[in-house]
Amino acid sequence: MPYGTGALRDPPRVRAFDPAAVTGRRLTPPAPGGPAQLWLLHAGRHRAAVARAAPEVLDAGERARAAALRVPADRECYLATHLGLRLLLGAYLGVRPARVPLTRRACPLCGGPHGRPGVAGDPLHYSLSHSGGLGLLAFAAVPVGADVEAVPAPDAVAEAADVLHPRERDELALLPPSARPPAFARAWVRKEAYLKGLGVGLARAPSSLYAGTGAEPAGTDGAWRLTDVPVGRGAAGAVAERVDPEPHGRRDGTVRTAR
Template structure:
């Protein structure tokens, strides 16, 4: 397999953040040990070795993934999509003990309506393996766990983005953003949004569940997690925000 170096760019971190692994693959890693309420995180940079990435994409992606990539007009969006999905297949293949191109997916039932359009999962419903992926800008963030997991990464936008979605977050989060100095508001909004997206992905609802229902906060302090879940910020490069949500076993 060609060397795919997708390590993260330098970033400031703090102890409250969970650090993902840079993805540096000469060969796929071995099967992951996935204890309850823990997540393995991987961060891939789409700007590293794009030609090798293109070759891998031709070899491992299925027709649907290729069509989706080709439909993306911006080269940067296409490159990041390919990075996320090639990385997902390589890591899932290593976990399942099969070649990346042989990985198959299914859709879980939607928690809101029961329809066959819930979150993606490995084809074998008996397999105790859950995953989530997100990509934005030049980064792809992936999580694997033995319990439901959600992950999100987003670029930090301008103040106008935070102001445009006023009313979409929990009332306490809205109050926090309103009292936040304008210069700090984009990062505060990004923290709140990625925590929200990660949690809703973990639930399997996505934005079908209103982001205003659950309080996860917008500050730099450790996240207030909903009952039965652990939500944590993820250490990502400057200009991005990331978060992961992992469902805890019953009784924790």
């Protein structure tokens, strides 16, 4: 079958998020058949806006989860990204951000209430991720998954290598030590984006999936399109978009892409 990767498409457009630019505005939702709309948020740039708006916009559960984060930078990034999510959903849907009806689908593996997050009625689909002061938000007319991660330190790569597919571990071993952290990050965000799009998250072993460590993603199964997202130096990002109603991976643990 034809084999393609997200890297063969035009790089996805990533918009810079600014709370002031979206508050009180209407945005055109992503169109069926069109690409996901992506937003990149730098948490440190919006401290004043977050401090002012988060207590009124975020619900009690979101505020409690933020308060439970012990590292201040993690808490700041969580609050900024979740505030950004509600502001953008409000702008897409034409409702007050605090009243966006966020839901969780059932997990496709166990049926528990911890599957892919969404909006009641599925007027659009979204995914969000935050790491290292960055937040990545994806919105689409189809199920979507997004992930952003800071490039890890070399010792962290060595400790976490068992989360990679055997082929990815072999690829990493062939690289010079300085090239391994960004290669690891590329593989990891591709896996996370795909698994989040499926709604299973890390309940499915990341090591069972081959997404590749190279400059081009190896892809996902034929029902999904996987694309690397440019998020700046020191981090990696990826988005997975559903393109076919029957997402079934191959039993050998490799993953395919659709053109």
